[in-house]
Amino acid sequence: MKPLQLTNKLAMATLVLLACSCDPDPCLDLYALDQLTAETQEWFLDESVGNQILTDKNGISQTLILGQTYANSHDNSVEDACGNTYGSFDFSIHYHTSISPLTFMVDIRGDAITENGFYLKIDTRNLQTGDHNVATYYFATRSSQDNNATITYLDNFQTLAWEYQDVLQITFHHSSSVNSVKSVYYAKSYGIIKFSQENGNEFEVM
Numbered sequence: 001m002k003p004l005q006l007t008n009k010l011a012m013a014t015l016v017l018l019a020c021s022c023d024p025d026p027c028l029d030l031y032a033l034d035q036l037t038a039e040t041q042e043w044f045l046d047e048s049v050g051n052q053i054l055t056d057k058n059g060i061s062q063t064l065i066l067g068q069t070y071a072n073s074h075d076n077s078v079e080d081a082c083g084n085t086y087g088s089f090d091f092s093i094h095y096h097t098s099i100s101p102l103t104f105m106v107d108i109r110g111d112a113i114t115e116n117g118f119y120l121k122i123d124t125r126n127l128q129t130g131d132h133n134v135a136t137y138y139f140a141t142r143s144s145q146d147n148n149a150t151i152t153y154l155d156n157f158q159t160l161a162w163e164y165q166d167v168l169q170i171t172f173h174h175s176s177s178v179n180s181v182k183s184v185y186y187a188k189s190y191g192i193i194k195f196s197q198e199n200g201n202e203f204e205v206m
Contacts, residue, residue: 054203
């Protein structure tokens with residue numbers, strides 16, 4: 001009797017394990033994905049924004065030149081076991097400055113494959129030294145996982161001329177050149193509104 005009970009228990013345990021191993025992936029939370037998509041796309045650069053004049057505290061000005069922008073989207077990029085599908089999108093902005101040898105690349109993406117699929121990434125480069133830094137802000141967790149940068153969400157931020165709502169302050173911890181970017185301020189819909197360098201120079205949108 002006892003061996004039979006043991007055999008039955010082992011068989012039941014095996015069935016449970018097999019059932020667990022065959023469970024389908026959880027269904028996509030379409031409402032949450034729609035919310036994330038809407039929030040992420042609000043950070044796209046508004047079509048009315050073009051080249052902007054930046055000025056430092058000494059009155060020295062230069063132009064933040066908006067280069068090529070790129071936008072793309074795909075339908076049905078991911079499908080779950082419930083038959084639901086969801087698309088993906090990406091939006092890229094390239095900037096360079098008229099005086100400082102600096103470039104900025106901003107990538108804003110949305111993809112339901114992973115929790116961290118909705119993000120804003122900024123890449124800064126010093127064209128003279130080759131020094132560059134990258135930081136990524138994830139909208140689902142409202143956080144960054146970068147060791148070399150801190151990203152702070154600011155509800156309001158005042159420049160020399162304007163007050164902006166919803167601004168990401170990206171501060172890099174280490175750079176190899178005093179002329180490289182120390183921090184960047186990116187405002188929802190407006191793009192880059194300020195940056196500072198390791199040498200203390202700060203340029204803001206006028």
